[in-house]
Amino acid sequence: MKKTCKLCWGINIILLLAVAYAGYIFTVRGNVVKGDDGRIAVLMTGKDRVRILGEMRGFLETVQSISEAAAQGDMKTVEKIARANGSSKVRAETPAFLASLPLEFKSLGMNTHANFDKLADFAATNPKPAALMAKLSDDMLNCVACHQTYQLKATQ
Ligand code: HEC
Structure with missing residues (x-):
């Protein structure tokens, strides 16, 4: 017994x-393995990888357009672009896909969108271009941190 x-x-x-x-x-x-360059490789289907990379190129376009508008002191356009890329842009992912992403990856991603909301709010206060650019530069530390840590690897 x-x-x-x-x-x-x-x-x-x-x-x-x-x-x-x-x-x-x-x-x-x-769902990760060690990447060939020492970063953490997040595993996903080729289709998801292509989709995420497309979203990334969207991020790059966003920061370029924001910089251009800020340089011209056009805070209305900055606000519009930043708002369009804020948390409302986060698409509903399947629970399985979300579970396959590391927690830090998810929070960096969500945070990047949330920061665009905050940047839009800041642009609405009509700040000086330099102050807007300083904020954008801070926000881009998220891009840098994530790229330093992760790569995407297609499983099929
Ligand atoms: C949550 C993590 C994360 C954040 C935040 C993030 N990225 Fe990425 N990004 C990645 C990963 C991972 C890749 C793929 C890298 C690899 O596989 O080598 C990538 C790739 C890219 C690419 C290449 C796209 C292609 O077609 O190959 C661009 C451009 C890019 N990111 C821009 C940005 C910009 C600009 C920001 C910030 C506004 C940003 N990313 C924020 C994770 C992130």
């Missing part, structure tokens, strides 16, 4: 650890 219960406890602990590990994989670590 005593022996059986010890076995039960053992199995319970193993199950608990397995659940905790699965929770960690699905919420924190994501």
